[in-house]
Amino acid sequence: MSQCRFLGESLCQVNVRLNGRSRHFETVSFDEDRNAVLLIDQRLLPHEFKVVAMTHYRATADAIGKMIVRGAGAIGAAAAFGLAQGARSFRGTHAERFEAHCLAVFDTLKAARPTAVDPVNAMHAVLASMAAGGSVKEKKALAVAAAKAFAVGDTDHCREIGRHGASLITPGARILTHCNAGWLAFVDIGSATAPLYAAHQKGVPFHVYCDETRPRCQGASLTAWELAQEGISHQVIADNAAGFLMWRREIDLVIVGSDRVLGRTGEVANKIGTYTKAVLARRHRIPFFVAIPLSTLDWQTRRGRDIPIEERSEEEVCGAWGLDPEGRRVEVRIANPTSGARNPGFDVTPPELITGIITPRGIFKPRDLWRNRGALGG
Numbered sequence: 001m002s003q004c005r006f007l008g009e010s011l012c013q014v015n016v017r018l019n020g021r022s023r024h025f026e027t028v029s030f031d032e033d034r035n036a037v038l039l040i041d042q043r044l045l046p047h048e049f050k051v052v053a054m055t056h057y058r059a060t061a062d063a064i065g066k067m068i069v070r071g072a073g074a075i076g077a078a079a080a081f082g083l084a085q086g087a088r089s090f091r092g093t094h095a096e097r098f099e100a101h102c103l104a105v106f107d108t109l110k111a112a113r114p115t116a117v118d119p120v121n122a123m124h125a126v127l128a129s130m131a132a133g134g135s136v137k138e139k140k141a142l143a144v145a146a147a148k149a150f151a152v153g154d155t156d157h158c159r160e161i162g163r164h165g166a167s168l169i170t171p172g173a174r175i176l177t178h179c180n181a182g183w184l185a186f187v188d189i190g191s192a193t194a195p196l197y198a199a200h201q202k203g204v205p206f207h208v209y210c211d212e213t214r215p216r217c218q219g220a221s222l223t224a225w226e227l228a229q230e231g232i233s234h235q236v237i238a239d240n241a242a243g244f245l246m247w248r249r250e251i252d253l254v255i256v257g258s259d260r261v262l263g264r265t266g267e268v269a270n271k272i273g274t275y276t277k278a279v280l281a282r283r284h285r286i287p288f289f290v291a292i293p294l295s296t297l298d299w300q301t302r303r304g305r306d307i308p309i310e311e312r313s314e315e316e317v318c319g320a321w322g323l324d325p326e327g328r329r330v331e332v333r334i335a336n337p338t339s340g341a342r343n344p345g346f347d348v349t350p351p352e353l354i355t356g357i358i359t360p361r362g363i364f365k366p367r368d369l370w371r372n373r374g375a376l377g378g
Contacts, residue, residue, distance in 0.1 A: 016049060017229075025051070026187050028069060028077040028151065032144065035088050037081045039069045042184055046225035047323055057086030057105050064112035064119070067216070071185020072259045072296050073154040076118030079109045080150045083123045084143035090136065098136045102127070114308040115269055115346045116259035117298040122150045150295070151187045157293035158189035160360035165195030165255070165291060166202065168358075173206040173252045176242055179213040179271035180222035181257025181291065191291035192257040193226065195358065200232050208234040209251065211242060213271060215316040215343065239273055246284040254281050254288045255358075259346060260307055261290065263297050263378050266351030266366025267304035272344055278353035290349075291358040297369070299378040304348035317341035 015022045029038045036053040037060045044050055052068065054060040060082035063069055069078045086105030090098050106123050113119070129146035133139035169175070181192035189197065199206060208227055213219035220236045227234040237245070245251050254277060260269040268274070268290050281288040301307060318335035335341065351366030361375050369376060 018049060026151070026155075027071075027074045027184055028081065028187055030081045030084070030144070030147065030151075035085055037063075037078055037085055039063055039078065040184065041068050042070055042222060043068060044329070045184070046221050047327075047329070054082075054085075057082045057089065058108060060085060061109045061112040064109070070113075070218070071180060071182075072116050072118045072257060073158070073186030073191070073293055074184070075113060075116055076122040076295050077147070077151045077154055077187050079112075079119035080122040080126050080147035082109045083126050084140075084147040087130070087143045088140050090140075093136050095136060098139065102130070113310060115310045116296075118259070118293075118295045121295045121297075122147075125150055154186055154293055154295065155188040157295070157360040158183075158186050158191055158194045161191055161291050161293070161358050162189065162194030162198035164360070164362055165289070165358040166198035166204075168253060168255070168287070168289065169195055169199035169204055169206055170252075171205055174209065174250055175206060176209045176211065176245075176251045176254045176277065177223055178211045178219060178254075178256045178274055178277055180218040180226075182223055182226040184222050184226065185257060186293070190226075190257075191293060191296075191358075192255045193223070194291060195255060196227075196232060197230065200230065206233065208232060209242070209245065210234055210236045211239050211273065211277070212236055213273065214239055215320075217320075218271070242277055243280045246280055246286060249284075251284075251286055254278075254286060256288075256290055258290050258292050258296055260298050260301075261292055261296055261357060261366075261369070262301050262304060262307075263299040263369045263373055263376070264302055265304065266354065266357070266369055267307075268349045268351075268354060268357075268366070269304070269307045269309070269346050270349065272347050275347040275349045275353075278349045282353050287355040288353060289356050289358055289363075290354055294360060294377045297376060297378065299373060304350070307346075307348060309347075310345040312343045312345045314341035314343055317343045 015024045036055045041050045126146040129142045130139040182190035210219040210223045258270045321331040354366045356363045
């Protein structure tokens with residue numbers, strides 16, 4: 001069970017109750033003594049809470065690819081720590097060999113999940129910091145410091161997203177979410193959940209509909225778990241139920257996260273199904289907001305069709321997992337045994353369907369990002 005620990009007027013950090021005790025956890029952290037990246041294994045939630053240690057950068061990349069850790073900010077932090085971890089694993093003092101090694105580590109981590117831009121932005125920040133070092137030893141220390149700075153900044157950004165987005169949550173509002181852009185998807189607090197937590201902290205009553213988000217059901221398993229532990233009113237709905245609820249005027253607002261937002265165009269890449277919800281929201285004149293830290297902004301890619309969209313295993317579509325009556329984690333086949341499947345992990349939503357982008361610097365119209373790029377770190 002998790003509970004917010006309130007820090008004065010700032011948005012809470014999230015605690016997890018284990019064995020009767022409440023303790024603060026970050027989704028991603030780093031153990032310097034073991035040179036290990038520590039991750040909450042999100043595949044096991046909501047039934048089991050477990051922190052696992054990745055002791056090699058390839059294991060960290062594998063954890064990103066297998067979605068032990070997932071979510072834009074969380075895999076950004078994992079990649080940053082993974083790069084520092086890989087740098088620290090280098091033996092010797094030869095500068096050119098060290099640089100080649102670090103670039104190989106970078107490429108391995110970058111390839112783990114190609115759609116999200118946060119890992120690349122995070123690792124570029126680490127590499128830029130390392131460049132100031134005069135020796136391999138200094139560069140290694142700078143890598144760890146830069147990765148830690150990214151993780152702290154990720155939480156700070158989410159806290160500011162909550163501050164700017166809280167005004168969108170009015171008393172009695174019924175809010176739709178998609179996938180999980182909560183504290184599990186970041187180092188702490190979350191992006192799409194940040195306005196919810198901030199409003200809840202202020203005592204504003206509201207209700208959340210959590211899209212189940214097939215095929216991995218992160219809305220049903222992760223977002224619903226977060227909201228349940230915080231005591232926020234919510235219900236899980238099938239992905240295809242949202243349009244009906246909108247037609248019934250039972251949804252007032254949509255807030256989602258993103259894995260990449262193009263600063264030039266305002267196009268948004270997010271979990272598959274986001275585009276569908278945006279179309280439905282526009283049809284029913286419901287505000288549709290996207291919440292992101294600055295690391296999710298991509299200032300280089302010129303159009304949404306150029307975003308690499310991850311195609312995942314067809315087994316995710318054809319099967320499902322859960323607990324059997326004895327409490328054992330099992331996977332079952334739900335599709336016709338001889339049928340294949342397509343499984344794009346993300347889609348792209350055009351700017352005309354988006355009411356606003358909630359950032360740590362304020363709320364912007366999608367097409368206003370480029371001319372405000374100075375304020376947004378572009």
